[in-house]
Amino acid sequence: MTATADTRTKAPLVRLTDAGKNYGNIIALQGVTLEVGGSEVTCVLGDNGAGKSTLIKIIAGLHQHTHGTYEVEGESVQFDSPREALDRGIATVYQDLAVVPLMPVWRNFFLGNEVRKGPAMDIAGMRRMAKQELLDMGIDLRDVDQPIGTLSGGERQCVAIARAVHFGAKVLILDEPTAALGVKQSGVVLRYIIQAKERGLGVIFITHNPHHAYPVGDRFLILKRGRSLGYWKKSEITMGELTGLMAGGSELEELTHELEAAGTESSGLREVAHVFEQEVAELHVGGSGGQRTPPSDNTGARRDASQT
């Protein structure tokens, strides 16, 4: 943990300042400011098409930002390839996990970073290391020789995270790791996020689920239509506010009215509209309850978190 303290005093591992990206005349991302230090989790929230994937691609080195600055440990960078980002310790775990389903777990674990022993690979060593590393992350696999496709979604996600950690990642970018998972599996993945954080890593957690983001996050960035809606520390925002901003409270309200109007003909739609109405009401309660709470006041946050 001393290493963590060191990184804390230094510049953050990753810092974007007013960063943006244009594809020709299309503005994909604009004015995004974000930072993550060691032992911190920064959550990036946004609906589909909000610019989350563009943001990841910039940080991961797949795309270059066209505006603003991108600093790694205080040094301004412009990555030309994911390899360069990896060499600086920025590892991305994509939604599809970059695993090859038919290959054994250990082969996937070391794919692209095989341990060599002369001209061949150190197969016994890699098997043992993969098993040990996964065990250290609390993943007890039956057999590292089984095809990774036979693991559950959560387990696969954890293997991908463990792999990034093993190969010296300082910053982990997790692209919607819980999107395709059930409640229990999501819990497992969130647990690994916390574990990675406790190991001193910085985590950028991309999600559209505030219920997953709030419990693990230290900072929150909300994106909408390529713009930053805001950037908060955990002490500055409550679960309710986050959910409200995420869902776009006003939009939900509009949808309710629309459904209600249509619902005069159909009782089914009316019911749906009623459900939405209740949800909007809840959002307002949560939102106003936590509105402009002083940073020290965490009661609202805790209450909301416990509701989930």
Add this chain to the structure above:
Amino acid sequence: MSQTVDVGTPPAPARDERVAQRSTLGRLLARPEVGALAGAIVIFIIFFIVAPPFREPSSLATVLYVSSTYGIPAVAVALLMIGGEFDLSAGVAVTASALVASMISYQFSANMFVGILVALVVALAIGFINGYLVVKTGIPSFLVTLGTFFMLRGLNLAVTKIVTGNVGTNDVSDIAGFEMAKNIFASQFTVGGVSIRITLLWWILFVAIATWVLLRTHVGNWIFAVGGSAPSSRAVGVPVNKVKIGLFMTVGFLAWFTGMHILFAFNTVQSGIGIGNEFIYIVAAVVGGTLLTGGYGSVIGAAIGALIFGMTNQGIVYAGWNPDWFYFFLGALLLGAILFNNFIRQRAEASR
């Protein structure tokens, strides 16, 4: 969220009780080549019973020889298919290599090895072009190599006619270096009164090298990976394009080797041969358990597939059956092998 974060590692069990039930048999059945092996044994027994000449050691040597001429290119084709690509031009590339070597040496009155080397360069270039077009355009290799297949087929015939005025090449047996080249590519030796062709040894060597590369080296890991999921491989830093181009060039290399064998076994080359052989290489790989979609398979399986082909090809003759039926049997065999492999793989994966 109420879960406690358990950082402490549980004690590592010396033997995980959950893997205990996976028997040796289960492990064996999970191998890609097991279906082909079972098929090969059944076919061997059938011909052993119905075709008395099949039992002769010399017949077995012939079967192995025929198998090796298809098995050598099938080694590379299997690797390529595990890497997720096809090569329909492999059959005519064999002929093209033989034609180039023969014509260069004959027309320029050069040493045989000049022709051999030029042919090697041409064969590798064909592989490179196939691979380069596939990775750069993203067009399925089935189509790209279908194009190069027809182009080569036309070139083989047209260029041979222009150069020699004939559909075949001239006899190269009195060119300097012929004897040595024949020793390398097409000699035979006698073991216990049975004449064995050297291609059998080369075949075994190529299968051994390819299997070692595939299972024991990082390159093999990459071959499985690019076939299983190219985007995932790219994301973790595997040089996908290099691997694929390299695999196409490996096909070029073994096509060249087979072409050299044909040249030095017969001294002349007919420009029209080799058409259709590309499917036999693919059949050998598929019968041997290689997945058509890539990412799974074995070189030993492809060798067994080629052996099945050789046994059926010769066995029908030894049994005195009408050889017209051969392709019917080959097709039935292929279908059977695919169904069987499918069944085995599903079973093997379910049992884990």
